[in-house]
Amino acid sequence: MSKLVVKNVTLNYVNESKSWTKALENLNFSVDKGEFLSIIGPSGCGKSTILNLFTGLLSASEGEILLDGKKISGTGLDRGVVFQHYSLFPWMSAKKNISFALRQSFPAKSKKELAAVAEEYLAKMGLKGFEDKFPAELSGGMQQRVAIAKALAMDTELILMDEPFGAVDSKTRVVLQDQLLKMWDSGSERKTVVFITHDIDEAIFLSDRIIVMSSGPGRVKREIPVSFARPRDRFSFTKETGYAHLRNEIVNLFYDDLADKIGGEEVVL
Amino acid sequence: MRKIFRPADFIFILFLTLVLALPSAANTHSLYLAGLIAITQAIFVGRRIFGKNPEKIIALGDALLIVYIFLLLWELATSKFAWLDKFLYPTPGVVIKLFIEDMPNLLKGLASSAGLLIGGFSLALATAIPLGLYFGYKRRLKLAAKPFAKILGPIPPIVYIPYAIAVLPTFRAASTFIIFLGAFWPIFINTLNGVSDIDKKIMDSARMLNLSDRRMLLNVILPGSISSIMSGATIGLSFSFILLTSAEMIGATIGTGWYVKYFSDFADYPRVIVGIIFIGIVVTIITFFFDKLERYLLRWRKN
Numbered sequence: 001m002s003k004l005v006v007k008n009v010t011l012n013y014v015n016e017s018k019s020w021t022k023a024l025e026n027l028n029f030s031v032d033k034g035e036f037l038s039i040i041g042p043s044g045c046g047k048s049t050i051l052n053l054f055t056g057l058l059s060a061s062e063g064e065i066l067l068d069g070k071k072i073s074g075t076g077l078d079r080g081v082v083f084q085h086y087s088l089f090p091w092m093s094a095k096k097n098i099s100f101a102l103r104q105s106f107p108a109k110s111k112k113e114l115a116a117v118a119e120e121y122l123a124k125m126g127l128k129g130f131e132d133k134f135p136a137e138l139s140g141g142m143q144q145r146v147a148i149a150k151a152l153a154m155d156t157e158l159i160l161m162d163e164p165f166g167a168v169d170s171k172t173r174v175v176l177q178d179q180l181l182k183m184w185d186s187g188s189e190r191k192t193v194v195f196i197t198h199d200i201d202e203a204i205f206l207s208d209r210i211i212v213m214s215s216g217p218g219r220v221k222r223e224i225p226v227s228f229a230r231p232r233d234r235f236s237f238t239k240e241t242g243y244a245h246l247r248n249e250i251v252n253l254f255y256d257d258l259a260d261k262i263g264g265e266e267v268v269l
Numbered sequence: 270m271r272k273i274f275r276p277a278d279f280i281f282i283l284f285l286t287l288v289l290a291l292p293s294a295a296n297t298h299s300l301y302l303a304g305l306i307a308i309t310q311a312i313f314v315g316r317r318i319f320g321k322n323p324e325k326i327i328a329l330g331d332a333l334l335i336v337y338i339f340l341l342l343w344e345l346a347t348s349k350f351a352w353l354d355k356f357l358y359p360t361p362g363v364v365i366k367l368f369i370e371d372m373p374n375l376l377k378g379l380a381s382s383a384g385l386l387i388g389g390f391s392l393a394l395a396t397a398i399p400l401g402l403y404f405g406y407k408r409r410l411k412l413a414a415k416p417f418a419k420i421l422g423p424i425p426p427i428v429y430i431p432y433a434i435a436v437l438p439t440f441r442a443a444s445t446f447i448i449f450l451g452a453f454w455p456i457f458i459n460t461l462n463g464v465s466d467i468d469k470k471i472m473d474s475a476r477m478l479n480l481s482d483r484r485m486l487l488n489v490i491l492p493g494s495i496s497s498i499m500s501g502a503t504i505g506l507s508f509s510f511i512l513l514t515s516a517e518m519i520g521a522t523i524g525t526g527w528y529v530k531y532f533s534d535f536a537d538y539p540r541v542i543v544g545i546i547f548i549g550i551v552v553t554i555i556t557f558f559f560d561k562l563e564r565y566l567l568r569w570r571k572n
Contacts, residue, residue, distance in 0.1 A: 057473055081477050086470035091492035091569045100488065104478045134569040 003158060003192040004031040004054065008063035011049060022217035023049050027063070029211060029220055033157075034190035038203035039211045042254065046218025047196045051162045054194060055081055067158065077105050080151030082164040087147035088135045094122060094146045095131040098153050105154045121149040125179065141172035145179070152183055152191075161195045165202065177205060178234065185231060200250050204243075205232060212253045222253055275317075277333040281310045284341050287349070294355075297348035298362030302340065305365050309333065359539035368543045375528065375547050382513055382524040385441065389448025390509045397453045397505075398498060401460025402490050406482075411461060418458050426451035426508065427515055434520045444516040451512040452505030459501025463494025496570075499563045506559065510552055525551070 011024040024046045031037045039047045052058040053065055056075040065072045067079075081087065088097045098118035099111070106114065122131055125145040135143050144164055151159050165173040184190060197203050203210050207226050214221040226246065228237050237243065284306060293299045313333055320326050340361055346352045348360040368375075404410040429447055437443040467490065475489040491498075517526025529544035 055473075055477060057476060075477050075479055077479055079477070081474070083470060083474065086468055087474050089471065089474070089489065089492070091495075101478055104480065136569060136571040 001033050002030040002066075003033045003035070003068065004194070005066040005069075006030065006050075006053075006063070007066065009053065009060045009065060010062040011046070011053070011058065012061045024053075024060075025217040025219050027218070027220055029223060031192055031194060032208075033192055036184065036190075036193045036195065036206055036208045037211065038195045038197055038207040038209075039213060040197055040200060040203045040250070040254065041213030041218070041221075042215050043198065045213040045215035047198075047213055048162050049218065051160050051194065051196050054158075054160050055079060077154070078156055078158065080154045080156040080159040082144070082147045082151050082159070082161045084163040084166045087150065088143060090135050093132045093134055094127060094138065095119060097135075097146060098122065098150045101150050101154055105156075117153055118149075121153040122146065124152075124183065125149040139172075141168045141176060144168060144176060148176075148180060148183070156191070158192045158194070161193065163196050163198070165199075166197070173202070174234065177202060181206060181231070200247065200254060204247060204250070205234065205237070210250065212250060224250065275327075275330040275334075277313065277330045277337060278310075280334055280337040280341070281306065284337055287341065288344060291349045293348045293360075294351055296363070297360040298366045299344065299348055299360070301362040301365040301369075302344055302360075306337070306340065309336075356536075357538060359542060363539050364542050364546070367539050368546065371540065371543060375525070375543070378523055378525045378528045379547075379551060381521075382517065382526065385444050385516075385524070386448060386509055386513050389445040389513075390452050390506060392445070392449045393452035393456055393505060393509075394502065396449075397456035397501075398460055398491075401457045401498070402464060402486050402494070405461045405464025405494070406486060406490055411465070414461065418454065418461065422454040422458055426512055430512070430516050430519055434516070440516075440520045440522075443520065444513065447512050447516055448509045451508040452502075455504040455508065456498065456501040459497045459504070460494060463497025463501075464490055466497065467493035495566050499566065503556075503559060503563075506555070507552075510548075514548065 006027050006029050009024060009027040010022065012020050013023050015021045027050070039050060041047050049058065053060055054067075054072070056072050056079070059073065088094075089100070092100060095115060095118045098121060099114040102109070102114045102117060103111075109117075119131055122128065125148060127142060127145055127149065130138060130142065135146070138146065144167075147164065151161075165176050168176065184193060195203070195206060204226055210224045210226060212221045212224065213219065224246070228240055228243070285303060288299050288303045288306075310333075313329060316329060317326055343361050347355070347358050348362060404414045426447055429450060430443075433443040433447050434440065437446060471489070471493060475485060480489065513524075514526030514529075517524040518530040521527040525544060525548050529541055529548070532538075532540035532544065
């Protein structure tokens with residue numbers, strides 16, 4: 001069953017020079033329940049814009065987006081979100097950030113219960129002992145772990161992630177990817193995840209399916225299923241048959257767009 | 270490592286020798302000056318022994334050096350060599366002695382001034398911050414308020430003083446109102462701007478939580494703009510001081526501003542200087558605690 005359905009979605013916006021620009025054009029795709037879907041594309045292809053349509057922070061100019069069969073209008077507590085930056089309030093401790101959000105999701109629960117849930121999820125993300133630290137006292141990777149703990153603790157069926165590991169160093173990124181997959185796979189029921197990234201390897205490692213976007217205006221270029229068995233091991237799965245082929249296919253899709261723009265010349269990256 | 274001997278020490282010893290050894294004119298009370306310097310130096314030495322931050326100690330020593338030189342020149346120019354007119358330029362010893370003796374009067378004046386200041390300034394805080402937050406949050410209200418803030422804000426509130434004293438029934442009401450007015454605009458405008466300056470991504474994260482207006486204002490907008498609010502409050506506070514003392518000099522019968530004005534009418538310049546120094550000390554103490562408060566409220570920032 002589809003968790004999210006994107007139907008004929010077009011988004012126009014007024015750019016800095018006050019003229020109308022098409023950011024997204026006629027998007028059609030859906031995300032299955034329990035699926036891990038990544039959206040990749042060059043910068044400016046509107047992949048973050050799509051995510052903001054899902055969050056409800058933006059609304060489509062044409063077409064509609066259905067969440068559980070109902071049209072999305074505005075933000076909602078049925079969606080957990082992790083942004084690249086500032087998913088946390090800098091003036092709240094790690095624990096307070098989570099319990100503050102939880103109070104919105106579970107208004108009936110007592111503060112004590114919520115604090116306990118917050119501590120539990122922080123511990124799950126390996127942040128025991130950092131509960132009372134402010135975000136500025138944590139490294140970028142730790143901040144993102146708190147943000148993920150928050151999104152998971154809110155226990156929404158849908159989690160939206162906008163380049164959550166884009167600003168952390170590559171070593172930490174690997175750890176965070178593993179941790180995210182472990183958490184995603186450990187519950188009784190997998191949550192639906194929409195994950196925005198520009199990192200091809202990250203997309204392949206994490207996803208059940210990848211949507212490759214092209215830019216100017218943003219369109220779906222190709223949907224590519226990633227059918228490697230789970231749980232995936234970072235080191236062995238790159239040797240599986242089909243991995244190299246899949247990666248090449250995405251790299252080509254990713255960069256031929258770029259080559260077109262520069263006039264078909266060979267691009268040295 | 271830590272230097273045992275600092276330039277300030279050298280001046281201190283030179284100072285004490287000069288103050289004690291050179292003959293003074295009559296009634297210059299040089300011993301008061303010597304006493305003050307000795308206490309200051311004792312505190313400085315104590316800091317050096319027990320203090321942890323060497324940079325702070327060096328800065329303190331440098332500041333003391335300047336203070337010592339200034340006081341020494343003052344003492345030499347008045348008490349020792351009488352280069353300056355005795356009537357207009359009292360000796361430091363006389364000022365210190367008066368400062369101590371007149372302390373009960375000064376404190377009484379301070380109590381009155383503090384009452385006005387706290388009244389007017391807290392009224393400004395209590396109205397400007399909530400209004401600024403709410404107006405900043407609601408875009409339409411912000412756009413409506415901006416032109417008023419732009420026109421009314423820059424009027425120097427000092428010009429309201431004579432009119433307010435004439436219109437309002439008591440001096441207390443008039444000066445409270447003027448202090449309120451002087452503090453209101455900088456706090457309101459800074460709060461308004463502080464709300465607009467909150468990072469859009471933080472606001473997006475907050476919007477994802479579908480917060481009620483109350484929780485949004487209290488838990489997101491207020492802490493998010495606290496840094497601007499505090500700088501507005503600091504400006505408002507210094508305006509308040511200026512307005513308070515000006516108002517007191519014009520219409521009061523008690524208070525620190527009145528103290529300075531009253532004794533200058535009698536050409537009692539030693540007391541005028543005492544009053545000025547006293548106000549300086551009070552303002553420094555208040556600013557010190559204000560800084561502490563700001564640091565506490567912004568403790569979540571990196572350093």
